[in-house]
Amino acid sequence: MTTEHTHDxxxxxxxxxxxxxxHLLSHSLYxxxxxxxxxxxxxxxDALDKMRFVSLTDESQRDCGLLEIxxxxxxxxxxxxxxxxxxxxxRDELVTNLGTIAHSGSGEFLKGLSTxxxxxxxxxxxxxxxxxxxxxxxxxxxxxVRTRSYREEHGWEWSSDGTGRFTxxxxxxxxxxxxxxxxxxxxxxxxFAKPYRIKDAVKRYSSFVPHPIKLLPxxxxxxxxxxxxxxxxxxxxxEQYERFYQHLSHHGDEKPLWRxxxxxxxxxxxxAVLFCPPTNLERMGFPRVEHGVSLCAKRILVQHDCRELLxxxxxxxxxxVDSEDLPLNVSRETLQDNTVIRRIRGSLLKSIFDRLxxxxxxxxxxxxxxxxxxxxxxxxxxxxxxxxxxxLAKLIRFGSSHKAxxxxxxxxxxxxxxxxxxxxxxxxxxxxxxxxxxxxPNLEVFRKRxxxxxxxxxxxxxxxxxxxxxxxxxxxxSIDSDDLELPEAPAExxxxxxxxxxxxxxxxxxxxxxxxxxxxxxxREVRESHRLTDSPCCxxxxxxTLSTQMQxxxxxxxxxxxxxxxxxxxxxxxxxxRRLTRLSANTDHDAFIKECGLQLWSNALILEGVTPDARxxxxxxxxxxxxxxxxxxxxxxx
Numbered sequence: 252m253t254t255e256h257t258h259d260x261x262x263x264x265x266x267x268x269x270x271x272x273x274h275l276l277s278h279s280l281y282x283x284x285x286x287x288x289x290x291x292x293x294x295x296x297d298a299l300d301k302m303r304f305v306s307l308t309d310e311s312q313r314d315c316g317l318l319e320i321x322x323x324x325x326x327x328x329x330x331x332x333x334x335x336x337x338x339x340x341x342r343d344e345l346v347t348n349l350g351t352i353a354h355s356g357s358g359e360f361l362k363g364l365s366t367x368x369x370x371x372x373x374x375x376x377x378x379x380x381x382x383x384x385x386x387x388x389x390x391x392x393x394x395x396v397r398t399r400s401y402r403e404e405h406g407w408e409w410s411s412d413g414t415g416r417f418t419x420x421x422x423x424x425x426x427x428x429x430x431x432x433x434x435x436x437x438x439x440x441x442x443f444a445k446p447y448r449i450k451d452a453v454k455r456y457s458s459f460v461p462h463p464i465k466l467l468p469x470x471x472x473x474x475x476x477x478x479x480x481x482x483x484x485x486x487x488x489x490e491q492y493e494r495f496y497q498h499l500s501h502h503g504d505e506k507p508l509w510r511x512x513x514x515x516x517x518x519x520x521x522x523a524v525l526f527c528p529p530t531n532l533e534r535m536g537f538p539r540v541e542h543g544v545s546l547c548a549k550r551i552l553v554q555h556d557c558r559e560l561l562x563x564x565x566x567x568x569x570x571x572v573d574s575e576d577l578p579l580n581v582s583r584e585t586l587q588d589n590t591v592i593r594r595i596r597g598s599l600l601k602s603i604f605d606r607l608x609x610x611x612x613x614x615x616x617x618x619x620x621x622x623x624x625x626x627x628x629x630x631x632x633x634x635x636x637x638x639x640x641x642x643l644a645k646l647i648r649f650g651s652s653h654k655a656x657x658x659x660x661x662x663x664x665x666x667x668x669x670x671x672x673x674x675x676x677x678x679x680x681x682x683x684x685x686x687x688x689x690x691x692p693n694l695e696v697f698r699k700r701x702x703x704x705x706x707x708x709x710x711x712x713x714x715x716x717x718x719x720x721x722x723x724x725x726x727x728x729s730i731d732s733d734d735l736e737l738p739e740a741p742a743e744x745x746x747x748x749x750x751x752x753x754x755x756x757x758x759x760x761x762x763x764x765x766x767x768x769x770x771x772x773x774x775r776e777v778r779e780s781h782r783l784t785d786s787p788c789c790x791x792x793x794x795x796t797l798s799t800q801m802q803x804x805x806x807x808x809x810x811x812x813x814x815x816x817x818x819x820x821x822x823x824x825x826x827x828x829r830r831l832t833r834l835s836a837n838t839d840h841d842a843f844i845k846e847c848g849l850q851l852w853s854n855a856l857i858l859e860g861v862t863p864d865a866r867x868x869x870x871x872x873x874x875x876x877x878x879x880x881x882x883x884x885x886x887x888x889x
Contacts, residue, residue, distance in 0.1 A: 298337025
């Protein structure tokens with residue numbers, strides 16, 4: 252940022268991202284220009300909230316006077332002024348707050364927006380990156396900000412026409428504490444200086460702002476809505492809930508996916524309204540969301556984003572909590588140690604989990620939408636919140652071999668309800684995607700025995716299974732584990748199987764020996780498989796080691812992590828292995844059998860998504876092709 256000094260006035264250049272944002276705004280990125288008024292009122296409300304908090308924690312500011320917002324239109328001069336009696340800003344705060352975008356991810360987001368995305372992004376951008384002030388340039392070709400911080404005796408004026416530069420100068424005449432934003436309205440926005448337009452915008456977007464909004468010169472209060480969180484639930488309409496959600500979220504006409512209205516009288520008294528948005532911005536590539544829930548004491552805001560009220564994995568919720576039992580002089584530093592806060596948190600968690608369980612039971616489609624958007628955050632909770640792990644485990648969902656689609660809609664309770672009586676474990680298999688999982692040869696015995704396997708397609712799923720360990724007394728086991736402990740097959744199934752066909756042919760042990768010699772330290776062991784029905788081989792993990800998918804995830808995080816030793820299981824009933832077993836009777840074929848062992852091991856790795864040494868692999872395949880072309884391969888000798 253550059254500056255030019257002109258006596259008492261300084262001129263600055265906007266941060267590059269601000270220039271781009273202002274360009275987008277000037278070209279009508281947003282569909283509703285009333286958003287500008289909404290954002291400026293919200294900023295004023297935030298300033299008043301901060302002043303309210305300062306008055307509670309700073310003895311020198313105890314008498315903070317009236318906290319209010321006033322809007323003064325002047326139709327004759329086409330000016331619109333929005334004032335608040337909040338904390339105000341210092342010169343440095345003006346430079347920081349109005350000259351840069353605080354969040355580093357905003358610049359990349361703006362650069363990456365396509366034309367179509369710009370029209371759709373509208374209400375997500377403003378409010379998501381703290382850029383609401385700049386919406387003023389949607390309706391104004393010049394914006395002046397006159398402000399005095401409660402920490403200073405004199406004020407400052409900020410001014411810009413939105414073309415790339417702004418000025419800051421001191422104000423000699425006394426200014427009241429707070430901030431005044433003066434909009435010089437564009438020719439096509441003169442209607443924003445008319446009272447009817449202001450009243451409509453405030454009613455639509457700012458009815459629940461917790462400070463009076465007065466329209467001058469009559470001082471008419473425009474937001475006389477009662478705080479819905481203290482009203483009986485039956486007296487609050489869906490429209491009122493939706494408008495309050497839109498006020499909290501700054502998401503325009505968006506409707507919440509679900510809501511929760513809680514009123515508790517014992518052992519503590521509090522009221523709360525919580526909302527779940529319909530989309531998870533984190534899944535869309537936005538930075539980590541930090542919504543938080545506002546905390547009030549006797550309807551007076553104590554903390555705007557009180558993250559002590561809910562665990563971090565529920566950060567996607569918007570809401571407000573108002574407690575009659577919370578002391579007004581509580582400070583941010585003591586919130587975490589306050590017994591009332593801990594009790595409210597426990598009660599809120601119980602109510603949230605009750606609501607989600609009810610949603611899953613009564614509105615499965617709505618719950619599926621919730622799971623698609625926020626299921627990953629609930630799984631995050633399973634990992635970090637031991638106290639709530641059991642309730643969270645009931646709410647998380649997975650894919651499954653029980654069904655044909657790829658929806659994550661199978662609960663652990665669903666799985667347990669379908670288990671055979673003699674099954675002692677819950678089986679799962681992880682992979683990069685559903686297609687890769689379904690090609691895994693470890694599934695063969697489960698398909699044959701009609702045993703359900705949970706599919707873990709999200710990286711976090713492996714950490715969830717490791718954190719849970721068991722569910723309902725059933726151990727959670729990856730099917731690529733050495734120790735499966737499969738339930739006994741039904742008696743009729745055993746009779747139907749040809750016992751002779753299941754036995755390994757003479758010479759099979761010699762094939763295993765040759766494979767061991769060829770593979771050496773690449774595997775821990777080569778042994779006969781009792782889990783394969785069709786495939787010639789598969790790789791399994793020794794008991795006590797991590798699943799294959801978990802090893803892959805950790806390897807991506809730490810490339811220096813040593814490879815875990817695997818076990819190569821060979822299926823003696825596979826046609827290829829039967830042929831190699833017969834060939835093993837002649838020692839002239841030993842070298843070829845060893846090459847086959849190496850290739851089978853490579854194939855098993857490839858099926859898991861791991862690429863072995865490319866030169867060695869291609870050289871071996873070319874050798875097989877040469878032998879086949881010369882008709883000298885033992886595989887085609889008749």
